[in-house]
Amino acid sequence: MKILIINYYFEPVIGAHAYRWSQIAKEWAGRGHEVEVISGRFEKKSIYDNDGVLIKRIGIVRTEGTESDSEYSDPFKVNSFLFLTKFKVRYLLKRVYRKIYWPDGLWLWLPSLLLELFKRKSKKYDLIISYSPTFSAHLGALFFKKISCYRSAWIADYGDPFSLSSTMPPNNLKFYAHLNNCVESAVIKSCQIVSMTNKDTLIAYKNKFKKSSDKIICIPHLVDIDKFYSKQKLKPKINKNFIRFIYVGGFHKDIRDPSFMLSFFCLLEKAGFNFTLDLYGPLNGFEIESKGPIRHHGIISRSRAIEVVQSADCLVNVENINCFMTPSKLVEYVATGKPILNFIQDNCSELLLEYENSGFVFNARDCGVVSDFMRWIEAVGSLNTHESVFNYVGDNSLVNISEKYLELIDEI
Secondary structure, three states: OEEEEEOOOOOOOOOHHHHHHHHHHHHHHHOOOEEEEEEEOOOOOOEEEEOOEEEEEEOOOOOOOOOOOHHHHOHHHHOOHHHHHHHHHHHHHHHHHHHHOOOOOOOOHHHHHHHHHHHOOOOOOOEEEEEEOOOHHHHHHHHHHHHOOOOOEEEEEEOOOOOOOOOOOOOOHHHHHHHHHHHHHHHHHHOOEEEEOOHHHHHHHHHHOHHHHHHEEEOOOOEOHHHHHHOOOOOOOOOOOOEEEEEEOOOEOOOEOOHHHHHHHHHHHHOOOOEEEEEEOOOOOOOOOOEOOEEEOOOOOHHHHHHHHHHOOEEEEEOOOOOOOOOOHHHHHHHHOOOEEEEOOOOOOHHHHHHHHOOOEEEEOOHHHHHHHHHHHHHOOOOOOHHHHHHHHHHHEHHHHHHHHHHHHHHO
């Protein structure tokens, strides 16, 4: 089968949006399928082969972490009137820019994508996968369907919502809400399958796009279980005299706020509980001082993140609020077989429900449960076989998820 994946994010980019389709693409190529990828350019080389996947990188060369704090550490620059003036001008220009771009901040990729797809209009693909974010990928697939000389099956896969994303809007909704709705309606009407990663998003999209609701399905987050669990041949018992807590992931204003989590651990420290809390990932505007047992380490590579979660005694999660998306890391947390301390306001995430029912998740809704948590962590264990982990996340395994997409071809 000849497959084209359109996804701005792809390895070696760090993050869930790159991981999902990088892993599936390699899995398909390993099965003998011919897989091509069009992605954003994060290095000067534009075409290369990655484990049998032919990747074409287009657009402006971009590097992760281009925003550096180093310029603010120079006292001569900070005290410079010229520097402060430039900073203010740049800040104002960014504010104006954010109010006018469309469909999202990666819109500059779209012209290059359309040109690349135009060059491929005579190529025959059995399956087209477009992945959002960025929504430009879906626009490119819509364009390709109009100009292609052949009929290809098209699956529009959503990592994040578009027109329904009010908490983290992709663009200025005051200007573009109607345009967002119209264009997304065209995408959903034109593709054969729309796939979401969780049931809440699925329900929201089915309710909004009722005429196309029969083509909107859920294909959940995936995990390569062997990478997260099989290296732990012997799982030591938790040292009750010292607990290492690990959090991996970013924080987001009005969605994933670390304040309650930090207050909870401060109370644990005051109670004489011996622990460390290591935080890995971007702060996105929040300030967390590395002090005492609480330490922030910044963004780390994918391979390092796997090592980190495997080294934890207990993993930490902060549930999203005002958002129906769930982070992919939850299924990876469960795949380690480790217990999870989960900070929530409402209900536990769908991905954690069965794990919670088995006693491996402690849900903290307020600081009044600190004593209960201390008793829980003293008693809780961890899963001690690969098979027991598979019972919880087997449906989310890389092999099963990649197969689900291919099975859809027979239904289209």
